[in-house]
Amino acid sequence: MGRWDRRNFGKAQDSIVTNVVERIQAAAKHLGIDGDVVPFGSHTNTLCNANSDCDVTFVPREDVWGEAALHILKLIAQELPSHGFKSIIHIFQASIPIIKAIDPGGVEVDLCIGNHLGIHNSRLVAAYCQLDRRVGEVCRLVKQWAKSEELVSISDGHLTSYAYTLLTLYFLMKSSPPLLPNLQDLAFGSGHDSVAVVDRKWGQKMTWECKFWEDVELLPKSLNVDSSEKLLRGFFRFYTEEFDWSTHAVCVRLATPKQDVSKFNLAAPATKEGWFIEDPFDLRHNLASNCIKEGRQRILARMAEALRLLEEGGLQAFHSYRSSKKSKFMLKCRIHVEKDAFDLHFPSSATRNKEVADAFIIFKSKESQRQVHELNERMIGEWQLRLMPCSTWALQDALAAGEYQHLEVAPKISTKPENVADQVRNGYRSATSIAEVKQLIELARSNDLKYEEQLGLKRLKQLESSGQAPSSALATPAKPTSEDEAESRAAYQ
Structure with missing residues (x-):
C-alpha cells in the first residue's frame, strides 16, 4: 500500500491531513468497516497550496472493487455528516467514484476507495520533489498557472492537475544538464525488489510494477544551476517550440536526457493528432486521452503567452497577469436535447441536431456552485441529473458550435x-x-x-x-x- 511519510510536507499540511484522516477513519469504524484511510495527492507530495483539495482513499482490509467498493463509499458518505463533514457531493458515475465533502476546518476533501496507484504516484512525485527544492517550485508554478487559465479539467477537454505535474517532471529530466534522474530506471538497474500493485480500473485484474529508487538522499546533486524562473521559461519553451507532440510521448518512466519516446511504441493506443502523457505505473493510462483539439490548441496558446510574459517581464509580470484573472464558478449539465426533460435553460432548437448537449450555469460564488453541485446524480423521474464543474472555455466552445439562449435568474427572496x-x-x-x-x-x-x-x-x-x-x-x-x-x-x- 505504501507508507505515508510525514517528512514530505510541513506542519500545517500535516495537521490538515491528520484531522481529515482521523475523522474519516472514525466514520469507517462506526460503520464497522475494517481498513485504513490513506492520504495521497498534493497534500502528501509538497505540491499543495492554500486552496488544494485533500485527497484520501479508504483501503479496506479485504480486496473489494466494483459494486462492493461503491457500496462502501455510499455508506461512508451517509456517515460523514455525523463526523463534522458537510456539503456532500456524490460523483459515482466516474472511472474512479469519489465523494467530495468539506471538513469542519473548511478543507475540501475528495474520498475514493482502494486507489493504490494514486498512493504510489504521490510517493513517486514526493521523491522527485525531495531531490531538489526547484522541482516543487516549478511544479507549483505550472499547476497554479494552469488553474488560473482554467485549463485543469478533462470534462472540458483539457488536462488534469497531475498531468501538468508529469509534464513538469519530464521536462526537468530533459533539461540540460538534467535536473532530475529517472528514479524508476535507477530502481530497475539496481535490482530493487518488485512492488507489484493490483488494479481493476480497466474492468479486469491487472498488476503494475510500482518500484522506484526511494533512497534519494544517496543520489548526487544535479549540475543544473538554473533558477526556478529560468526553468519555468524553459518549460513553456520546451512544449511550445521543441517537443514534437505528433510523434513523441511525455513518458516519465522511460525518460532519458538524449532520447525521445515514441508514443506509438507504448501500451495505450495513440494517434498522430492526440497527445500522449503516460502514467508512470498504469501503462494503459494516457492522461491526455480526453484532451480534445480545442483544448490542445488552447493549452499551447496560453503556454506561448506565458513564455512571452516571462521573457518580457519575468516572474513579476507572470504573477501579475495570473492574479488579474477573476475566478468563474460554473457547472454544466448534460441533457438530451431531443426531449424537453427539464424546465431549464438549455441549447436552443438550432442546436438540436445533436443527441446530447450541455447547459451551463454561472454562479457568483463558490458556495452557490457547491450547493447546486450537491444535487449531482439525483434522480428526477427516469432521468439522472449529471452536473460537472467546468470552465468558461467550455461555454465558449459550446457557443461556437451552436446557438444558446442567455437567461439571467434572480434569487428567490423570502418574505420573512x-x-x-x-x-x-x-x-x-x-x-x-x-x-x-x-x-x-x-x-x-x-x-x-x-x-x-x-x-x-x-x-x-x-x-x-x-x-x-x-x-x-x-x-x-x-x-x-x-x-x-x-x-x-x-x-x-
Whole structure:
C-alpha cells in the first residue's frame, strides 16, 4: 500500500491531513468497516497550496472493487455528516467514484476507495520533489498557472492537475544538464525488489510494477544551476517550440536526457493528432486521452503567452497577469436535447441536431456552485441529473458550435424579515454593479431594515467613489467589511 511519510510536507499540511484522516477513519469504524484511510495527492507530495483539495482513499482490509467498493463509499458518505463533514457531493458515475465533502476546518476533501496507484504516484512525485527544492517550485508554478487559465479539467477537454505535474517532471529530466534522474530506471538497474500493485480500473485484474529508487538522499546533486524562473521559461519553451507532440510521448518512466519516446511504441493506443502523457505505473493510462483539439490548441496558446510574459517581464509580470484573472464558478449539465426533460435553460432548437448537449450555469460564488453541485446524480423521474464543474472555455466552445439562449435568474427572496435581512447583506457581499446594490437598498427600505439600508448606502458610496463601472465582469469593487457592518449596526442599536 505504501507508507505515508510525514517528512514530505510541513506542519500545517500535516495537521490538515491528520484531522481529515482521523475523522474519516472514525466514520469507517462506526460503520464497522475494517481498513485504513490513506492520504495521497498534493497534500502528501509538497505540491499543495492554500486552496488544494485533500485527497484520501479508504483501503479496506479485504480486496473489494466494483459494486462492493461503491457500496462502501455510499455508506461512508451517509456517515460523514455525523463526523463534522458537510456539503456532500456524490460523483459515482466516474472511472474512479469519489465523494467530495468539506471538513469542519473548511478543507475540501475528495474520498475514493482502494486507489493504490494514486498512493504510489504521490510517493513517486514526493521523491522527485525531495531531490531538489526547484522541482516543487516549478511544479507549483505550472499547476497554479494552469488553474488560473482554467485549463485543469478533462470534462472540458483539457488536462488534469497531475498531468501538468508529469509534464513538469519530464521536462526537468530533459533539461540540460538534467535536473532530475529517472528514479524508476535507477530502481530497475539496481535490482530493487518488485512492488507489484493490483488494479481493476480497466474492468479486469491487472498488476503494475510500482518500484522506484526511494533512497534519494544517496543520489548526487544535479549540475543544473538554473533558477526556478529560468526553468519555468524553459518549460513553456520546451512544449511550445521543441517537443514534437505528433510523434513523441511525455513518458516519465522511460525518460532519458538524449532520447525521445515514441508514443506509438507504448501500451495505450495513440494517434498522430492526440497527445500522449503516460502514467508512470498504469501503462494503459494516457492522461491526455480526453484532451480534445480545442483544448490542445488552447493549452499551447496560453503556454506561448506565458513564455512571452516571462521573457518580457519575468516572474513579476507572470504573477501579475495570473492574479488579474477573476475566478468563474460554473457547472454544466448534460441533457438530451431531443426531449424537453427539464424546465431549464438549455441549447436552443438550432442546436438540436445533436443527441446530447450541455447547459451551463454561472454562479457568483463558490458556495452557490457547491450547493447546486450537491444535487449531482439525483434522480428526477427516469432521468439522472449529471452536473460537472467546468470552465468558461467550455461555454465558449459550446457557443461556437451552436446557438444558446442567455437567461439571467434572480434569487428567490423570502418574505420573512430576518431572512430578507440575511439575503440583503449577502447580496451586498456578492454584488458587482451599482444597479444591484440600489436594488438591494430598495428591498431593505421596503422591509424597514434600517441597518441593512445604511450598510447598502456605504457599499454604494464605495462603488461610486471607485470611478469605474463595476458591472464589468473584471471589476472587483471592495466588499463591505465586518468593521463596516459593526459600525452600521451600532448606529441602530
